[in-house]
């Protein structure tokens with residue numbers, strides 16, 4: 001079994017949950033925060049049999065769209081010393097970053 | 110060292126925390142949500158020396174009971190399009206799913 | 219790519235976030251709780267190219283100081299049966315515990 005850890009944009013969370021349910025993938029959701037934009041996102045843990053990994057990747061790819069968004073980095077008073085922050089900047093967000101890990105062993109009690 | 114990631118039913122969270130403390134295992138807890146029943150559960154991260162892995166598995170097995178529960182899947186208005194949801198269904202919950210990962214290296218600062 | 223999972227003391231969270239941003243490391247933050255002291259801490263997920271791993275370890279080491287703190291374990295009524303808890307005890311906290319995992323594959327959609 002592989003453990004897939006994928007970080008999804010908040011906006012795509014319902015779409016991907018429904019797609020995973022429909023395709024009978026088991027998963028767990030954890031609320032998380034992006035390091036750069038400091039916006040809420042969702043981290044999914046998905047244990048998947050190796051022979052269904054490609055199918056899972058298709059489901060993730062299809063349900064997470066990458067798009068552009070304007071971002072205000074920091075409220076002026078919170079800008080950290082030494083990190084130069086310009087005005088609103090266009091960043092590409094959404095989409096998904098997917099880490100695929102080998103598991104040594106998986107048990108169910 | 111192995112990194113054990115285990116998802117535990119909310120009801121078992123105190124029982125397993127006490128058992129881990131009593132047996133001197135170090136751990137971190139993360140609030141999470143089940144994909145299917147959408148109920149709160151707990152994800153534990155447990156870094157454990159390889160020679161204590163079986164002992165840890167015993168502790169997890171003993172503290173998490175599997176039992177049956179009735180679940181209402183979706184409030185009628187939230188049911189996603191295309192996913193057929195029957196009335197209350199009996200599912201087996203509780204218990205634990207345990208992912209055991211190899212670590213490349215572990216550091217403490 | 220390696221997936222680094224590191225658990226940081228709440229007090230160090232801003233310092234390490236700024237250091238990671240400044241050094242152009244991408245990361246995701248998850249609120250978590252310590253098993254022993256039951257205090258809030260932060261779990262960082264950091265996907266990093268292998269050739270920047272040592273640099274990342276330096277950033278983590280420099281931004282997380284280990285220090286001593288007095289801890290009241292349990293409010294008297296919450297002490298679990300069978301676990302002996304003395305009065306306030308000095309424990310060493312802060313710092314960071316860092317798990318470095320191999321990834322099989324990483325995708326971005």
Ligand SMILES: Nc1ncnc2c1ncn2[C@@H]1O[C@@H]2COP(=O)(O)O[C@H]3[C@@H](O)[C@H](n4cnc5c(N)ncnc54)O[C@@H]3COP(=O)(O)O[C@H]2[C@H]1O
Nearest residue numbers: 007034035036037038091092093097244245246263264265
């Ligand atoms: N130093 C930088 N300079 C310029 N632009 C930057 C940047 N760091 C991030 N961005 C941009 O901002 C978007 C949001 O990043 P954030 O860190 O808030 O939210 C991230 C973070 O939570 C997570 N993530 C991405 N790469 C990661 C990694 N290597 N390790 C851990 N988490 C990662 O996925 C979310 C979405 O990432 P994604 O790459 O799609 O989208 C990123 C990227 O397009």
Ligand SMILES: Nc1ncnc2c1ncn2[C@@H]1O[C@@H]2COP(=O)(O)O[C@H]3[C@@H](O)[C@H](n4cnc5c(N)ncnc54)O[C@@H]3COP(=O)(O)O[C@H]2[C@H]1O
Nearest residue numbers: 026027028045046047116143144145146147200201202206
């Ligand atoms: N497609 C489906 N059809 C019929 N019944 C289904 C189902 N998906 C889940 N169930 C049942 O519902 C229980 C709760 O699932 P949930 O996803 O809310 O909560 C799950 C989820 O958060 C996590 N989990 C289980 N397997 C996982 C996996 N492969 N990857 C990630 N998380 C997993 O552990 C919790 C408990 O799982 P457990 O297997 O003990 O118990 C499951 C299972 O008995």
Ligand SMILES: Nc1ncnc2c1ncn2[C@@H]1O[C@@H]2COP(=O)(O)O[C@H]3[C@@H](O)[C@H](n4cnc5c(N)ncnc54)O[C@@H]3COP(=O)(O)O[C@H]2[C@H]1O
Nearest residue numbers: 135136137154155156225252253254255256309310311315
């Ligand atoms: N059985 C015990 N007896 C005496 N003292 C004990 C103890 N368990 C923990 N401590 C002390 O209390 C500090 C806080 O532990 P806590 O579990 O709340 O918070 C921990 C936990 O959330 C996480 N952590 C540490 N080791 C871990 C591991 N092997 N697996 C998962 N999480 C770990 O990092 C946080 C800080 O750990 P750190 O080692 O720097 O600092 C620890 C340690 O100095």
